[in-house]
Amino acid sequence: MNDGNGGSARAWLIRGAQPLGGPATDLLVRDGIIAETGAGLSAEGAHLLDAAGLIALPGLVDLHTHLREPGREDAETVQTGTAAAALGGYTAVHAMANTDPVADTAGVAEQIWRLGRRAGYCDVRPVGAVTAGLSGERLAELGAMADSAARVRIFSDDGKCVSDAVLMRRALEYVKAFDGVVAQHAQEPRLTSGAQMNEGVVSGRLGLAGWPAVAEEAIIARDCLLAAHVGSALHVCHVSTAGSVEIIRWAKSKGWRVTAEVTPHHLLLTDELAVGYDPVYKVNPPLRTVGDVAALRAGLADGTIDCVATDHAPHPLEDKETEWQVAAFGMTGLETALRVVQEAMVETGQLDWAGVADRMSARPAAIGRLGGVGAPLHGSPLVPGSPANLVLYDPSVRELVDPAQHASRSRNSPFAGRELPGCVQATFLRGLPTVLDGKLAR
Amino acid sequence: MHALHPDGGPDTGPVAGGPDPAGGKTVLHTDEIRRALTRVAHEILERTDGANDVVLLGIPTRGVPLARRLAARLAQAEDRPAPCGSLDITMYRDDLRLRPARALGHTDIPPAGIDGKIVVLVDDVLYSGRTVRAALDALGDLGRPRAVQLAVLVDRGHRELPIRADYVGKNLPTSQREQVRVLLTEIDGQDAVVLGEGGAPHGRAADGAHGAGR
């Protein structure tokens, strides 16, 4: 794969990759951009990378990740989280604001942004809190965060819902001034007080308090109507129910500016997994039913759901090795996301690799407003002139997921011990490899 | 999990009637069993001075109908009912840990109890003596008999404990490779004692397979 030529040459000649699953071609990466594509390319002094049999995709963009730093470095740091992201094929991640202290000021947002630059594994875009301290009482200084070096554009109280209708309206209105978008974690708090898992047949059997689908759908419906009324943009985090997909489809049909994301785990797993009471399957929003999984897949396939976002939520062992009630909500996901999407969408014929590139790179980049002047910085097609943010992926292998091998500090993956297809072989961030031969390159 | 026969072995139900059922030699036929029980009943009457304070307790499974038959004979002879019941010894066995927990047989102590009485334990086969040892422990927790005696239909030898029967229907020397099966009408549809091949290692697993070892 690598001709072992030290670090002197800056160019990389990638031989025989299949961009978006199409015909094999060569790509020459130089000075941070894709310089040339075509057959039989050559370049003096370039590193050679044999990409025969590998699919080339634009570097993945995650709209929803928890890097835990500052505050919960026992679970993850910006360094370990972005390393995990690179291994998963990501070149940009949006770090959610529910850190400690909360990212509700320019200062904290810039700190996170700087940690990302220092680690160097991928671009870190901090998400700003909507309300100060995530308390749901008054707006945070959204403008200051937008103007900061971190250039925050996405605002979310994720972890909690902005449930007060007036506050949500104000936030939607306010961000119009700087082309921001409010990303809502849709969960009516009163309907989900003490909730542990999806409300349904399984929760009734297991004696665990239920999290009804309507608690998500009612908020989404309200927020779509609010966004339309004030002419703003709404992004819906981690859509998990069939009803939510229908509401978003309806809102889009009206031409309203609503976008939505779905997690990999909601595309594959159901609430039946809770029967052993293993909290590795405890997540918010919860795993739902087979019918919901089917609707989410169809929604992602037809574009009602714009993108896949991991909601990577690392937790230390002591927060997961407990009885269900007491365990933390959340699953890791950066390192398994592309593999799960292949299993759930590509292997089932619902999405081709071009579709994967769109849902996991182009659209999230657009929603995240990751544009520079002119061309966007991430999510661009693999053509000459585009920034060299790309991932080389081998779809042909099938292997068991072993969280002990993950770069994330945390091991709470619901796919542990499960066979999934695919393997990220290489990830390039602005022309330099962050991952080579399936391992971190720096 | 399959239902357990109260003796502890798999429940295969009563054996169909006929001579030499399922292989093996019949060493006691119906009439011989009848005569043996009658003799034992008379011996009990003689040695207990008319069976005044006698309580018969059969050890499940087949000791129970045998005890009832003896009680009927005693009642006939003395024109007075003879107290009769059953004593399940499962909880006192010394080999519990060798197999999954067994279902319990029924314990039924006559209303007058056993304190100060002569308890005659009744069983079908006397083999290692461990069942009787367990029965003695069980009796000890129930009360204080004046004396305890033992009546068995068949004594097949090979004692592992210092236990002996007071009343024996038939002495039947056997090898430990052989299996002794007692069939009784109340349970098996016919009366017979059958000697066959394929006995289990002494005492243990043999216990419970149609009363082949005690």
Add this chain to the structure above:
Amino acid sequence: MIRHLISAADLSRDDALLILDTAGELAQIADRPMRKLPTLRGRTVVNLFYEDSTRTRISFEAAAKRLSADVINFSAKGSSVAKGESLKDTALTLEAMGADAVVIRHGASGAPHRLAGWVRGSVINAGDGAHEHPTQALLDAFTMRSRLGRLEGLRVTIVGDVLHSRVARSNVLLLHTLGAEVTLVAPPTLLPVAVSSWPCEVSYDLDTELPKSDVVMMLRVQAERMNAAYFPTVREYSRRYGLDGDRMATLPEDAIVMHPGPMNRGVEIAAGVADSARSTIVEQVANGVSIRMAVLYLMLGGAEASS
């Protein structure tokens, strides 16, 4: 016998009947001067009670001691648990002490499942959150059979806060296994959303169901539920779903009234009903010891079960 008793659904029909029959035999022990059997001598049974429940704990303790087992009581109050020790660490401690069986009562549904992954001995669920309480269902079935002579085709009506009741869940499962017909009666707010998938009937009207019931089991209703708007007032709950003397008179002649305890006299059950001849509440307690002796004997009295 199974290695862990966590849900009533773990028991096949044969398993359940074996436990009932064994309990029937062991019930005689209570009447003897010598209330002890040597069967579990040398075995250690740990009572791990995170929730206060003197009644159930004493029942298990009596059962274990009557079988000559050593009993260790580990209650949450004033222990390392109260100081924040995790369930896993507690489990490892018990394992080091050589517990053959752990009887666990815990406020979190699924705690016995987790424990079973950390100890080698048998785990017996004495009540986990709103999930299950299988020995309660067994002693209830035993009581029904003792009083009424059968279980097959018996019409059992369970009344009360089904949503939060582990007793209801275990009873529905076990009675279905044993061939009884169960009807749940409660206000709609106190029934799980998916109750139609359970093997039983559902009704909102107590008065219609009583004349058709061989057994009425009243569940405890907590007044705090009123504050979460499950029902408007205790008075309205009592009026619509409480079993008073008038309602009891509409029961068939031989019908019995049961309650897992502790009772809220005057809320779900009138004092007069609780103390009537139909009431089995006191004998349920005695039967509890026999059932728990049977469970302990069948799970620990023989060779180690393979999982």
